[in-house]
Amino acid sequence: AQTVTQSQPEMSVQEAETVTLSCTYDTSESNYYLFWYKQPPSRQMILVIRQEAYKQQNATENRFSVNFQKAAKSFSLKISDSQLGDTAMYFCAFADSNYQLIWGAGTKLIIKP
């Protein structure tokens, strides 16, 4: 069975620091898609960044970037210059060939002023 594991239930950093959230996954597929979603207290699920497995270049979106290690099945999210508005639950997700998004349990990120 395909799984996504986020090993850090909660993290906290000071504003302006850099933080890295970990995600590992297990699959036998060779082509797939990976996502990081942010869920603030408003409950809205917001796409942060996506990565296509066949692309070796790591995706970046402004202050957000990923470190995608396909062989190690690792997909970590780095947030640079963290801001108070980054406080949220962060979910790693994997899209398999059967339309299903397989989700990790989430990491609660707290940015302290």
Added chain:
Amino acid sequence: NAGVTQTPKFQVLKTGQSMTLQCAQDMNHNSMYWYRQDPGMGLRLIYYSASEGTTDKGEVPNGYNVSRLNKREFSLRLESAAPSQTSVYFCASSEAYRGVHGYTFGSGTRLTVV
């Protein structure tokens, strides 16, 4: 641009009651999904509709039914609610197969079954 709209936002049901959660998207997306989110867990797929006219079971379909009314609308029905269905429900849509451009989510429905 509303994106994905879910109604209602909150609902309390008694065990055995029925209800329908409504979802509509205005992005002309082909695929639509229903997920549930329980504490300490990621989202789990209940049903999905890859395109208008088709629906398929996801990971946790028992106790639910769906209808893809048209390209815009995808409803989720609980025929006889049970306390185990207490959860937050999310509707989502995507432009293409497997959400290659990402999935857009509604703001969720918090359902409590007593």
